Amino acid sequence: MEKVTKQFKKRNAIYECLCSTDTHPSAEMVYEMLRAEHPDISLATVYRNLAKFKAEGKILSVATVKGVE
Numbered sequence: 392m393e394k395v396t397k398q399f400k401k402r403n404a405i406y407e408c409l410c411s412t413d414t415h416p417s418a419e420m421v422y423e424m425l426r427a428e429h430p431d432i433s434l435a436t437v438y439r440n441l442a443k444f445k446a447e448g449k450i451l452s453v454a455t456v457k458g459v460e
Contacts, residue, residue, distance in 0.1 A: 401425075401432055405440045406449070415453045 408421050416424070422437045444450040 401429060401436055402440050402443075404429055404432075405437055406444065409444070409450060 404425055405421060408424050409416070418434065418437045418441055421441070422432065422434045425432050425437070441450065445452055
């Protein structure tokens with residue numbers, strides 16, 4: 392059960408980070424913004440959750456630059 396709790400904390404933190412900005416941050420930017428508060432977060436976790444949010448229609452990808460959303 393501990394693993395699920397940590398997973399949702401990170402997922403919620405990523406979503407709150409996105410909602411708290413009026414820019415279009417990259418996954419790397421989100422990762423850097425959250426790393427101090429969540430030192431065990433990985434860039435893969437950020438990418439995975441961004442893809443999940445996009446598939447659920449919670450966020451939009453505005454553009455890609457050289458394959459990076």
